[in-house]
Amino acid sequence: MKAPVEIERKFLVAGMPDLSLADRSSLRQGYLTVPEDSVEVRLRQTDETFVLCVKSGEGIVRGEREIEISEAQFEMLWPQTEGRRVVKTRWVGQLDGGLTYELDIFEGDLAPLVMVEVEFQSEADAREFVAPEWFGRDVSTDKRFGNKSLALTGVSLVRELAGG
Template sequence: MSIEIERKFLVAELPDLGGTKKAVVRQGYLTASEDSVEMRLRQKNDSFFLTLKGAGGLARVEREAEISADQFETFWPETEGRRVEKVRYTGTLPDGHVFELDVFEGDLAPLCLVEVEFTSEQDAQNYTPPAWFGADVTEDKRYKNKNMAINGRPS
């Protein structure tokens, strides 16, 4: 079983994005807002994925399979009204952790969130974020992509 352990933060100040990898992302949700698990379609540049994420905050089940563009397009219409568009910057922090910085577009702009993954819950809980990270929103369901795709940007 694949467990994702990550913390999510608002961004207090955008860092220098030189040296990061940039990906244009569009994702849509096949599951309803009240479902405890989420099934997501994601296009990341020229790659396509179907992802299951379990319930939870800091740690949760995640399973992902790469799919074809045709398979993606077959199901994409079913995500209408439950979509997110963003640009993702992936880089490495001075402490060696990898970060994923999402700059949201459309109705979610100008929201920016950053995530860091960990190998254990203890490492995640003991983590001290850099100064450019803002408030920790790991457990705040309003900042889950699925929730924002359905309900819009948190106020």
């Protein structure tokens, strides 16, 4: 059986798109693994859904396995993520050509960071993708923009991007 993979590209947002047709959700996620771990274990709450996710690898193609857990299981594990969390509002919408984007507006110490991700069926599709004008710099392979990295050291990156 082939391991599930996620093929995605991630960009900073140069200008906010029209979100009137996009779906909004609130996310909080925390990391159970420490920075030195090669595998990432994450808890995520999206509105009323709770998920435990294991990711491996790096770059635009990564292994990903998710299982839905109960709210009680989530709340039992959540304290273990202290100091390794992100909170964001996610907008999911459609791009021309049938692709879906996920635009994340980070909250708390990571504000005003805004990023957008697009998932693809193949690595070739990902490489051939031409981003819309409102997408900014491609940060797909910049480890500093991974959510785990943002949860740990993102405050300094946000300050750097803001010119401070």
